[in-house]
Amino acid sequence: MTDFLAMGGYGAYVWTSIAVFLVVLALEALAPGVQRRRVLAEIRGRVQRRATRAPRNDETP
Amino acid sequence: MNALTLWFHKTGSPPTFYRIAGVLVPWCYGIGLVLGLVGLYGGLVAAPRDYQQGDAYRIIFVHVPCAWMGLFAYFFMAANAFVALVWRIKLSEILAMASAPIGAAFTFITLVTGSLWGKPMWGTWWTWDARLTSELVLLFLYLGVMGLYAAIEDRRQAARAAGFLALIGIVNLPIVHFSVNWWNTLHQGSTVRLIGPSKIDPAMIWPLLTMALATHVWFFGSVLARTRTGLLELDAGKDWVRRIALAEGARRD
Numbered sequence: 001m002t003d004f005l006a007m008g009g010y011g012a013y014v015w016t017s018i019a020v021f022l023v024v025l026a027l028e029a030l031a032p033g034v035q036r037r038r039v040l041a042e043i044r045g046r047v048q049r050r051a052t053r054a055p056r057n058d059e060t061p
Numbered sequence: 062m063n064a065l066t067l068w069f070h071k072t073g074s075p076p077t078f079y080r081i082a083g084v085l086v087p088w089c090y091g092i093g094l095v096l097g098l099v100g101l102y103g104g105l106v107a108a109p110r111d112y113q114q115g116d117a118y119r120i121i122f123v124h125v126p127c128a129w130m131g132l133f134a135y136f137f138m139a140a141n142a143f144v145a146l147v148w149r150i151k152l153s154e155i156l157a158m159a160s161a162p163i164g165a166a167f168t169f170i171t172l173v174t175g176s177l178w179g180k181p182m183w184g185t186w187w188t189w190d191a192r193l194t195s196e197l198v199l200l201f202l203y204l205g206v207m208g209l210y211a212a213i214e215d216r217r218q219a220a221r222a223a224g225f226l227a228l229i230g231i232v233n234l235p236i237v238h239f240s241v242n243w244w245n246t247l248h249q250g251s252t253v254r255l256i257g258p259s260k261i262d263p264a265m266i267w268p269l270l271t272m273a274l275a276t277h278v279w280f281f282g283s284v285l286a287r288t289r290t291g292l293l294e295l296d297a298g299k300d301w302v303r304r305i306a307l308a309e310g311a312r313r314d
Binding site: 016021044 | 106282283286
């Protein structure tokens with residue numbers, strides 16, 4: 001196990017590379033979810049503002 | 062309208078594409094993750110040590126698949142940008158812009174892992190040679206496309222301008238690819254070749270190809286996830302998007 005982690009003396013380079021790969025791709029995968037929530041919240045806000053501006057106009061759902 | 066055109070129009074319509082993509086995204090991420098774990102096991106554990114570079118060569122299993130993805134994502138982006146500019150298809154605009162940040166992420170990983178590989182093998186983190194410089198230009202092209210897309214208020218105009226930049230930047234792709242043949246460079250030549258025998262042992266090539274497959278599948282998962290969000294943004298005023306927004310809001314309350 002220690003041998004495996006040491007990577008023949010190149011452990012720091014190899015494991016940092018793997019870590020960069022995993023972390024960047026993890027962040028990249030999380031980004032669309034965050035963006036999606038922001039977009040949908042914005043749309044809800046717009047719908048609500050319209051509802052308060054014209055309370056008796058029931059044309060729009 | 063014949064059946065094919067009809068199918069094309071239906072699939073390309075935002076609500077339909079949004080729904081289909083929603084089904085595909087978890088599969089892409091799931092398959093990509095499993096293949097990635099298998100590939101990493103193969104590369105880090107199963108593959109033998111290199112006779113010359115020792116264990117340092119194992120960086121290849123993340124470096125090379127990401128480098129391929131950097132080029133592939135650019136090609137995908139430029140192809141969609143071309144379709145978007147010529148036929149004004151909204152979905153293509155969104156697909157093109159969705160691939161830019163993913164390509165940038167892969168190119169960034171390529172540069173960082175290349176640097177981490179260069180230090181022990183070449184004795185330097187960075188050198189201004191053809192391969193490294195053209196790869197850096199590739200990253201800047203991605204950042205340029207993303208920046209231009211973000212800077213223009215109107216989404217469709219923004220996509221057209223950024224798509225145009227993406228098309229001009231395609232000139233960099235052959236430069237990246239052939240840089241190791243055209244110029245004297247510190248970077249080694251192609252190890253894996255489509256035509257002719259590869260210069261790598263079978264025990265090392267299967268993890269490499271598995272990682273390449275994993276990153277491709279992952280890329281499509283991410284493109285589809287980002288495209289879904291892009292479609293919501295583009296069709297923000299439409300009923301189908303409003304329904305999704307309100308449904309999600311109700312679930313949260």
